[in-house]
Every structure is written in C-alpha cells, then in structure tokens.
Amino acid sequence: MTILFDLDGTLIDSTEAILESFHNSYRIFGLPSPKDADIKSLIGHPLDVMYSSLGVEEKIVWDMVDAYKEHYREISREKTILLPYAKEAIELASQHARVGIVTTKTGKYSKILMEHFNVMQHFEILVGREDVTNPKPHPEPIQKAIDFLSVSKDDCWMIGDTRMDLISAKNAGVKSVAVVSEYEAVEELKKHTDIIKTNALEAVRTILDRKI
Known part of the structure; x- marks a missing residue:
C-alpha cells in the first residue's frame, strides 16, 4: 500500500x-x-x-x-506548525504503507520543514514544484511518486485538502481522501471524493480500515 x-x-x-x-x-x-x-x-x-x-x-x-x-x-520554520494529529498520522501510515509527500510547495523548503519537525525520515519520496513540469491538478506529481516507489496505482491513496489534490489523484488513477481545512469548502471537496475526514489521522485510519 x-x-x-x-x-x-x-x-x-x-x-x-x-x-x-x-x-x-x-x-x-x-x-x-x-x-x-x-x-x-x-x-x-x-x-x-x-x-x-x-x-x-x-x-x-x-x-x-x-x-x-x-x-x-x-x-517558514518559525511560522509553520504541524497540524493536530499530523505526526501521529505520518507515524501510523509509515508503519503500514510506503509513504510520500506530493506538494506544490518548493520541495527544497518542504524537506527542510519536515526535517525541522523530525518527521522527514518517515517519507521515501517528496515531490515538490521544482520536480515536475505540470503541478497538481495534473497527474504528473503523483505519477512521479508512484514511478519512484515502483508501486501499483491500484493500491495507492492521496490525502489532501483541496480540489487540486483530489483532481490530481483522479487524473492519476489513484484513490483519495479529503481532509477539511480553511483552504477549501466542504461542498467543493464532495464534488471530488466520497471520503472526507476532519484530519490526516482520521484519513489514514480510514484507509487502513478499508484494507483489513
């Protein structure tokens, strides 16, 4: 997974x-x-x-x-925080799955942030803006992660909080879970996925429950 x-x-x-x-x-x-x-x-x-x-x-x-x-x-390090339950979500996911990050942020600074929060070691791949020609909602960022990990898209999930993440997942042929944030209305999320959770830990638990 x-x-x-x-x-x-x-x-x-x-x-x-x-x-x-x-x-x-x-x-x-x-x-x-x-x-x-x-x-x-x-x-x-x-x-x-x-x-x-x-x-x-x-x-x-x-x-x-x-x-x-x-x-x-x-x-960025001074004025960025991990969201509630994010660290637990990362740790739980890494215990049961191959784990990566796909973001439109600059990958270099994203890696620095994740190292600052002492969680980067859980991720095998981080795809940032400079790593692709076409950012989300294009499928390229997710496909790049899949290719790097040499995994099947049939057993791949994307967790994100905006339509960009969900559309990218759909375009790449992978399943998605949305989390609620201030950046996207829930009604918009519902247009692109049937699974919407309040945080990343709930999202990971939902994915793992579906695999049992």
Whole structure:
C-alpha cells in the first residue's frame, strides 16, 4: 500500500508564513497587497498561478515568486506548525504503507520543514514544484511518486485538502481522501471524493480500515 500526503492544510499550517511572504513581495514591488482571504483561497496552487490569479502582470510574476521564496525561506520554520494529529498520522501510515509527500510547495523548503519537525525520515519520496513540469491538478506529481516507489496505482491513496489534490489523484488513477481545512469548502471537496475526514489521522485510519 502507498499513502501520499499533501502538505499545506493536510499536515502543516503555514498560513502565517505564506501571507507574510506574499505581503512582503508586494511591498518590495510597490504594489497594493491583496486581501488575506483572496490569498488563502488560492493556497494549493503553484505560486506563479497564485500571483497571476491575483492580477500581477506576467512580466513580473516570477520576480514576485523569487521575492516570496527568499522571505519564506527565512521565516517558514518559525511560522509553520504541524497540524493536530499530523505526526501521529505520518507515524501510523509509515508503519503500514510506503509513504510520500506530493506538494506544490518548493520541495527544497518542504524537506527542510519536515526535517525541522523530525518527521522527514518517515517519507521515501517528496515531490515538490521544482520536480515536475505540470503541478497538481495534473497527474504528473503523483505519477512521479508512484514511478519512484515502483508501486501499483491500484493500491495507492492521496490525502489532501483541496480540489487540486483530489483532481490530481483522479487524473492519476489513484484513490483519495479529503481532509477539511480553511483552504477549501466542504461542498467543493464532495464534488471530488466520497471520503472526507476532519484530519490526516482520521484519513489514514480510514484507509487502513478499508484494507483489513
């Protein structure tokens, strides 16, 4: 069995770091910052897509992304926390399955965060934004994890908190479980999966129960 986890909203809460890094990049470029709610509604998308969706001109999108990453790197460990029951979910999953992370965050910084929380050793693969050409909801990130682990997609699950995770899972031909977060409405999650849980530990337990 293989269990793949999303990060933001599934295992970690880095909302404060994300918002601060966005507002800092807008300050650097002398642009008025968007509302926090508008930024949060896009979390789960790649950074360039988020900036474009927020109305940033294409010619400076990647400069804004670079400014974001530089600030995020400095504050991410201080202003990110593991979500409740996330560590227990990771430990339980690793006892019964091959375990990986599939995220639209930069993989380099994601690995640093997971090492900071002392859980990276449980994961065999971490697929980040720089590791793929096409991020979620494209199937490529999940397929890359499957190929690396040399496992069957028929026995693979994706746990995530946004439509991006669930659509990617469907496109890759794997099963999915949604967890509730502030980044996606439950009604939207219901459009893409029949299994919705309140946290990652409940999601893992549900997957394991179905295998018994």
